[in-house]
Amino acid sequence: MKIGALPLAGLTKITPTRLGDHRGYFSEVFKDGWFRENVADVTFVQENESLSATVGIIRGLHFQLDPFAQGKLVRCLAGRIFDVAVDIRLGSPSYGQWYGCELSNENGEQLWIPTGFAHGFATLVPDCVISYKVTAPYSAVSDRGLFWNDPEIGIEWPVPVDSVVLSDKDKVQPKLADLPPSFKY
Template sequence: MEMRELGLGGVLEIRPDRHGDSRGFFSETYNRSRLENSGIRLEFVQDNFSYSRHKGVLRGLHYQLPPAAQDKLVRVSRGSILDVAVDIRRNSPSFGASVSLVVSADAWNQIFIPKGFAHGFLTLEDDTEVVYKVTDYYSPQHDRAIRFDDPDINIEWPVARADIVMSDKDRAAPLLADAETF
């Protein structure tokens, strides 16, 4: 398992080992012991699965407030996404900064997003499947979102705004300046 800092407060790219032969490959996509040896000592309590039929589906930017804040370990089992993490810790020197990573089934990489970050992704291919682990259960009363096109965050989404498909809830999310954050 290979890990790489993405330059923003604990957000990491993780590349699990793949062992292949003529049949295909085998991979441990999650190994608690290996993560703990790398300093990630967390208990994941829920697995989530997201299927997006079309390229250009945007989900996010989502987060949960304490005490239900979530660390996330995100991977793609089919297709690819641009995954984005935004620092929403008001006292952080990188508050409002974002980092993005293409996560794909072909690259077989993952992204780890710690508590204190809003998270979203945009599908880059049709029929994309995203699987992610979280460290707390979904809590509707703690669930929040930030606008995907907040000019202060200035995320460069690789799909024209007119072609982005998203929920009404995400489209109506507040700007970071108006959002309830950490």
């Protein structure tokens, strides 16, 4: 596996090695010991999968508060997504900054998003299947969000923002300036 540090402290891009021939490929996409030694010493307790059927769906930006704060290891099993993490750790030198990258089955890349970040993605093609391991179970009481298109953050979504498809919940999330303190750096 290849590992790459990213501009926001704590985020990590992981690219599993693929061994291929005329039949296809084989890849070890997760190894607990390797992950603990090279990325973060965490335990994953749940794995989630979502299907987004059309282009331009944006899911997020989501996070959970303690004691159910989640680190996420995200990968795209089918399709192509633009995956985004926003630093919401008070006192962080990169507070309010974002990082985005394309995840797809073709590139095989994964994004590790530790606690203290809001997470979301946009679908770039139809029928995107996303899988992500999390370090805490879902908790409706701890579930929070950040407005997906806050101009203060300035995410450069690679989809036409006037035609995105959002959940009712994601349409009304607070902007960064209105977000209560959630995490400390």
